Amino acid sequence: MNPRERRAARHQPPNPEAEAASRPRRRKAPITVEQVIDTALGVIATEGYEALTMRRLAGALDTGPASLYAHVVNKSDLDELLIGRLCAELVLPEPDPAAWQEQIRGVCAQLRDQYLKYPGISRAALAMAPTDRETLRVGEGLLAVLLAGGISPQAAAWAVDALLLYVAAYCLEVSIARRRAAHDDDAWVLDRDELQRRLTALPAATFPHTIRHAAELTAGEGHERFDFTLGVMVGGLVGR
Structure with missing residues (x-):
C-alpha cells in the first residue's frame, strides 16, 4: 500500500x-x-x-x-x-450531564499539556481538516459531552471547533513566548514588572484605563488565563 x-x-x-x-x-x-x-x-x-x-x-x-x-x-x-x-493520549470521559463543564475543561487541559510537551506543534493543528481517527475521536468525545449537557447540536458543533482552536492558539503563543524568553534581548516580554512600567508610562489622557488597571492586565500565574477563558467559553454555552 x-x-x-x-x-x-x-x-x-x-x-x-x-x-x-x-x-x-x-x-x-x-x-x-x-x-x-x-x-x-x-x-x-x-x-x-x-x-x-x-x-x-x-x-x-x-x-x-x-x-x-x-x-x-x-x-x-x-x-x-x-x-x-x-490525541491518542487523551482520556475521554463518559458524558455526565451533571459535570459536563468540568469534563470539557478537563479534556482541553489534557490537550494543552500534550501540545506544550512539543514546542510549537499546535501550529500543525491550525487549519487542519480533522480526518485522522484519533483526532476525530477527540472531537466525538467533546461533542458527546456537550450534547449530554443539553447544548444544541449546532452550538455544540461550533463550540468543539472554537475550543480546539483556542487550545491550539494558546499553546502556540506559550511556545513562542518561551522561545523568546530563552534569548536575553526578549526576556522583558515575560517580565511583569517591566511590562507594568511600560503600561503605566503611557500618556494618561489617551490610556487612562490601561494605566489604572495595569496590574490586572498583566496578572495571571501558570494557566490561570487559560482556565479563565475556557470558563467563559463553556459558561457561555449554558442555555443555548
Whole structure:
C-alpha cells in the first residue's frame, strides 16, 4: 500500500478482515511510520516545531528525504499523524450531564499539556481538516459531552471547533513566548514588572484605563488565563 492509499485508508471505517488479509503481504521496511512519528516528535521536543522539515527528519532517521515518502505523503500528512498521536493520549470521559463543564475543561487541559510537551506543534493543528481517527475521536468525545449537557447540536458543533482552536492558539503563543524568553534581548516580554512600567508610562489622557488597571492586565500565574477563558467559553454555552 503506497502512502496515499494508506492515508485514504485512515479515513475509512475499520475493516478487520481486510486488515488481517493484508498482514502477510506487509513489506518489512527498515523504517516504520511509528518510527517516523517518534523521531519527528523527538526533533520537535528538542528543537521546536519550526525545525521539523522532511530533510531534518530524514537526517535524524539517517536516511534520505525521498525514503520518507514511502511512509508519509507530505509534510501535511506528517502533521496529521503527529496531532493524531497526541490525541491518542487523551482520556475521554463518559458524558455526565451533571459535570459536563468540568469534563470539557478537563479534556482541553489534557490537550494543552500534550501540545506544550512539543514546542510549537499546535501550529500543525491550525487549519487542519480533522480526518485522522484519533483526532476525530477527540472531537466525538467533546461533542458527546456537550450534547449530554443539553447544548444544541449546532452550538455544540461550533463550540468543539472554537475550543480546539483556542487550545491550539494558546499553546502556540506559550511556545513562542518561551522561545523568546530563552534569548536575553526578549526576556522583558515575560517580565511583569517591566511590562507594568511600560503600561503605566503611557500618556494618561489617551490610556487612562490601561494605566489604572495595569496590574490586572498583566496578572495571571501558570494557566490561570487559560482556565479563565475556557470558563467563559463553556459558561457561555449554558442555555443555548
